[in-house]
Amino acid sequence: MLRSRGEVINPLVFFALVITLFPIGISPDPDLLQRIAPGLLWVAALLAALLSLDSLFRGDFDDGSLEQLLLAPQPLAALALAKVAVHWLLTGLPLSLMAPVLGVMLSLPAGSYGVLALSLALGSATLSLIGAIGAALTVGLARGGVLLSLLVLPLYIPVLIFGAGAVQAAIMGDGAGAHLAILGALLATSLALAPWAVAAALRISLNG
Amino acid sequence: MWAFIHKLGSPKWFYAISARLEPWFWALAAVLIVAGTVWGLAFAPADYQQGNSFRIIYIHVPAAFLAQSVFISMAAAGLVFMVWKIKIADMAAKVMAPFGAAMTFVALFSGAVWGVPTWGTWWMWDARLTSMLILLFLYLGVIALRGAFASRDGGARAASVLAMVGVINIPIIKYSVDWWYTLHQPATFSVTSRPAMPVDMWLPLLVMVLGFYSFFIALTLMRTRSEILRREFRKRWVRELFQEAR
Numbered sequence: 522m523l524r525s526r527g528e529v530i531n532p533l534v535f536f537a538l539v540i541t542l543f544p545i546g547i548s549p550d551p552d553l554l555q556r557i558a559p560g561l562l563w564v565a566a567l568l569a570a571l572l573s574l575d576s577l578f579r580g581d582f583d584d585g586s587l588e589q590l591l592l593a594p595q596p597l598a599a600l601a602l603a604k605v606a607v608h609w610l611l612t613g614l615p616l617s618l619m620a621p622v623l624g625v626m627l628s629l630p631a632g633s634y635g636v637l638a639l640s641l642a643l644g645s646a647t648l649s650l651i652g653a654i655g656a657a658l659t660v661g662l663a664r665g666g667v668l669l670s671l672l673v674l675p676l677y678i679p680v681l682i683f684g685a686g687a688v689q690a691a692i693m694g695d696g697a698g699a700h701l702a703i704l705g706a707l708l709a710t711s712l713a714l715a716p717w718a719v720a721a722a723l724r725i726s727l728n729g
Numbered sequence: 730m731w732a733f734i735h736k737l738g739s740p741k742w743f744y745a746i747s748a749r750l751e752p753w754f755w756a757l758a759a760v761l762i763v764a765g766t767v768w769g770l771a772f773a774p775a776d777y778q779q780g781n782s783f784r785i786i787y788i789h790v791p792a793a794f795l796a797q798s799v800f801i802s803m804a805a806a807g808l809v810f811m812v813w814k815i816k817i818a819d820m821a822a823k824v825m826a827p828f829g830a831a832m833t834f835v836a837l838f839s840g841a842v843w844g845v846p847t848w849g850t851w852w853m854w855d856a857r858l859t860s861m862l863i864l865l866f867l868y869l870g871v872i873a874l875r876g877a878f879a880s881r882d883g884g885a886r887a888a889s890v891l892a893m894v895g896v897i898n899i900p901i902i903k904y905s906v907d908w909w910y911t912l913h914q915p916a917t918f919s920v921t922s923r924p925a926m927p928v929d930m931w932l933p934l935l936v937m938v939l940g941f942y943s944f945f946i947a948l949t950l951m952r953t954r955s956e957i958l959r960r961e962f963r964k965r966w967v968r969e970l971f972q973e974a975r
Contacts, residue, residue, distance in 0.1 A: 654894055658887050662877050671873055672891060675866040676898060678859075710897075718894055721811075725886045 528576050529611050532569040533619055539565040540623045551628040558627035559688035562637065563644075563681055565623075566616045570645055571677075573612045574652040575669055577604065578660040578723070587660070591727060597720035602712075605653045605719070613645030629692070636691035636701070643704040644684040650708075650715035651676045657722035680707060738815040740957045741966045747950040754947035761940030769933035776930075782846040785839050787934060791941035793836040796864060797899060799829030799945065803871070804896035807889030817953065819885045820960070822892065823875065824952035828945065830868035837861050867895045881960075 543561050544554060581587040590600050620641050621634040629637070655673035659665030687700035736742040769787035776783035806822035809815055840858060841851045852858065871888050878884030961967050 651894075654890070658874060658891060659877070661883070665877070668870075668873055668877055671866065672870040675863045675870065676895065678863055679898070714897075718890060722887065722890050725883055725890065728883075 528573060529615070532573045532612050533615055535572055536565050536569040536616055536619060537623060539568065540627065544627070554627045555629060555692075558624060558629045559633075559637070559685045559692065561627065562620050562623060562629075563641070563685040563688070566620060566641055566645065567648060567677055567681060569616055570612055570648045571652065571670055571673060573608070574649075574656045574673065575659075575666050577608055577653055577656040578726075579656075582660045582726075587723065588727060591723065597723060598716035601653065601657070601719040601723065602716040605649050605716070608653070609646050609649040613649055614642060616645060617641030629688075632694075633688055633691040636697045637688050640684045640687040640697070640701060640704060643701065643708055644680045647680050647704070647708045647711050648677060650711040650719075651680075654715055654718045654722055657719045657726060659726075660723070661726035680704070683707070738813070738817055740817060740961050740964075743817050744954055744957050747954055751947055751950045751954075754943050754950065758940050758943035758947050761936050761943060765933050765937035765940050769937060773930050773933050774927065779847055782843065785843040787937045789836060789839040789843060790934060791938045792832045792839060793861065794938055795941050795945055796829060796833040796836050796861065798942075799825050799832060800864065800867065800892070800899060801896060803829060804892040807892040811886065811889050811893075816960070817957075819889070820953050820956040821949055822889065823885070824956055825949055826868060826872050826875070826888075828948060828952075830865060830872065833861060833865040833868060837865065863898070867898065871895065 540561065543557075547553070547557075578587060581590065591597060593600065617638045620637050621629075624634055624637055652669075652673050655669050655676075658672065659669045662668065683700045683703045687697040687704065690697040690700055737746065765787060770784055773784070775781050803822045803825045806818040806825065809818035810822065837858070840861070844850055844853065871891050874891050875884040875888040878887055958967060
């Protein structure tokens with residue numbers, strides 16, 4: 522993914538652009554924006570992460586290196602996990618570091634930036650893992666992009682609930698610990714299971 | 730027992746055995762659904778709060794039950810197909826998906842109709858409603874993914890993986906009622922509080938639920954059999970079957 526810089530920058534630009542649209546489209550009123558900011562930031566970050574998913578295996582599929590990965594002596598699940606980790610480092614992590622800046626623009630209260638970044642960092646790792654299953658299932662299809670969002674978005678919803686819930690709780694002053702803990706649990710579960718599903722899906726996509 | 734299960738995996742045997750079972754399930758479904766409908770709509774007492782509008786429950790709850798159980802059965806069939814490469818399991822999974830999607834839609838639609846007299850709104854972003862909507866999207870995803878593959882085997886295995894991944898979402902969906910952060914939690918009719926209902930109210934409901942399940946089994950058997958004929962039409966036993974009939 523590093524070979525094409527645009528794919529790293531694009532989700533970040535998309536994230537900033539979508540967030541810019543909301544104050545223009547809904548209302549620039551700071552009170553209203555503050556109220557809807559957690560959900561807006563999370564939905565926009567989720568869509569930005571989704572945008573980058575299609576390219577996760579696409580390049581390797583097109584130039585044949587995905588087949589080499591399948592033939593490699595290392596277990597395919599481990600290789601898939603490495604690809605997902607790279608994907609997260611290049612999209613999820615930058616997105617979560619950028620979110621507080623956009624939070625300032627949506628007049629999010631000062632105390633919640635840490636929780637926002639942390640919830641996005643934890644949550645986006647889960648999103649990358651789940652999304653990789655969808656990306657692996659659709660990589661062999663000519664027009665997999667729209668189908669990918671249909672497959673992956675329903676599975677994203679629990680992450681969205683607890684991610685936005687964490688920021689909401691931080692704003693209310695309830696303490697976001699419980700929400701962050703569940704995000705961590707979702708991450709641990711998908712970390713344990715998703716690489717196997719990705720490996721199975723890659724085998725299906727390549728063998729017909 | 731194991732020999733019987735092994736035989737079920739063969740399309741020919743399954744075709745023959747399900748041909749014998751199918752009429753019984755159709756009859757059972759017809760009797761139970763007709764009895765449950767008449768009992769529920771005409772004889773069950775009206776609810777003291779909701780009047781007659783509560784009678785939607787006799788459609789709504791069986792459909793919602795099936796919506797979830799069909800997804801679980803579909804994922805189980807997918808697992809059987811992936812692990813033991815039993816073709817019948819995939820055929821069953823394939824024919825279950827549209828039925829599950831339809832049941833999810835029926836549950837959503839009847840819930841919306843029920844919502845108007847009780848909550849005063851067609852739609853509420855309540856955890857149960859939202860999670861059923863997600864379930865509908867999951868079904869549509871499984872159907873779309875199977876259709877997107879050029880090869881039947883590829884589509885079958887991809888749909889199996891997606892169904893198995895998606896089934897993890899069902900407990901999450903189920904417990905989202907407790908996790909959702911919305912302040913408005915409308916009183917949903919809870920099936921776990923069955924003793925709170927009078928017997929002559931929930932007994933027709935039980936009959937309807939059993940009727941819907943029999944309908945599901947009968948329909949799955951029927952559509953799996955036609956799927957067998959579609960896929961195996963070149964096999965000798967299918968040809969012989971139709972030569973006999975002619």
